[in-house]
Amino acid sequence: MRLLLILLAASLWAQAPKRLHPVVEKVTAGVSAERIADTLKKLESFGTRDIHSTQIHEATRWIQQEFTAMSPRLKVSLDKHLAKKRGRMMRDVEVTNVVAVLPGKTQPDVHVLITAHYDSVVLVRKPAVGNAPAAIDNAASASAPKAPGVSDDASGVAAVMELARVMSQHEFDKTVVFIAFSGEEYGLLGALGYAANAKRSGMKIEAVLNNDIIGNDDNGQGLKVSNVVRVFSEDPMDSPSRAIARYVRETGERYLPGMKVDAVFRNDRFGRGGDHTAFNTNGFPGVRLTTVAEDLKKQHSPDDTFANASPAYCAQVTRVNGAALASLALAPSPPLVTRDVTKTEAESGYSVQPNLARGKETVDAVLKWKPGAESDLAGYAVVVRSTTAPFWEREIHVGKVNEFTLRNLSIDDAVIGVKAIDAEGLESAVSAYVLPKRNFPAVN
Ligand SMILES: [Zn+2]
Secondary structure, eight states, X not given: OHHHHHHHOGGGGOOOOOOOOHHHHHHHHHXXXXXXXXXXXXXXXXXXXXXXXXXXXXXXXXXXXXXXXXXXXXXXXXXEEEEOOOTTOSSOEEEEEEEEEEOOSSEEEEEEEEEEEOOOOOOOBOOOOTTSOOOBOHHHHHTOSOBOOIIIIIHHHHHHHHHHHHHTTSOOSEEEEEEEESOGGGTSHHHHHHHHHHHHTTOEEEEEEEEOSOSOSBOSSSOBOSSEEEEEOOSSTTOHHHHHHHHHHHHHXXXXXXXXXXXXXXXXXXXXXXXXXXXXXXXOOEEEEEESSOOTTTTTSTTOOGGGOOHHHHHHHHHHHHHHHHHHHHSOOOOBOEEOOOHHHHHTTBSOEESEEOOTTSSSEEEEOBOOOOTTEEEEEEEEEETTOSSOOEEEEEESOSEEEETTOXXXXXXXXXXXXXXXXXXXXXXXXXXXXXOOOOOO
């Protein structure tokens, strides 16, 4: 009830008007459905991009050449990993990711990624026996001559390449990384190799926007949805990945008022996977963007063709990506809202604590966060929502401080977060104060 009263006192907490940033607007305006169509057709023209095929190497070279021709400021490289035979693979395979890096101006060590996979697959099935579902013929699948993979996932690669083309004409604070992964269809192979290296080297990755199946808006069964894209994010409710999903929704819908970003609060669809998960399992925030109107009958079949794709829809989803990616790349980093644990806390099973307290009156929420180092940092906003609400409900601009007290707000009954804002109004993703996990030491 107290929270409700606080939230009703909304006149003090009025939402600040959100400005559109000119560079972000230029990025979304620069996306061309025609160029995306050309990329989809080109990737289809290789016939197959199965990791066992020779054709995939031609696709690798083509993507590398395209990135290289876009701008001398893009640093293009091939990132190779030897994947041992597993699952549906017929043998060990070296997979090659194509990576283009646009170095950041003021925070070059902080990275935001947009990713997709350029390998494709066709699943050939053995004749069904009795009522059991037909088993996959691994050998026939690996050698199938036609695996066009246009929606899955030339569409994501087209988004990555189009944004590399457009964004390499501008400068960003953070380093933007554009990646076409290989081996997704055989178990996220290229992404797992890249993410493991990133973790080993201590690479700072603030967000991964993975695009997989964004090329069609018709599910072949009567559902056509051209103005919605789903964003999947891992649990729990305030995971860093979910903060990115909320950010994509907020910025995507702000810059593309005709598009709805449908946040799905689960890691992925049932029985399905994607390269964002390779980052999540290595401790990095990452989300997956996917069409609402998946055509499950055409996926992983020779019918996943350009003729069945929608370049216009793919371009709209690319613009949503562009709005989020460019905003993130220009904005400050999310504030650090945790503190080191005390010796007693460590002995009680805590490894991290939110920098949050009840205050002297025990009914206030006292928040602290670490000052950001960005030179254009203007201040912070505190955000609040009910524990059962999916999205932030209130926002309070608190200025350039590193501590703030919300009077008469129980920290137990609300979710509270902080975001950083720069002089041009660009906002970081939100860092939420989350209930820490506690691993009780065993008693024998
Ligand atoms: Zn895919």
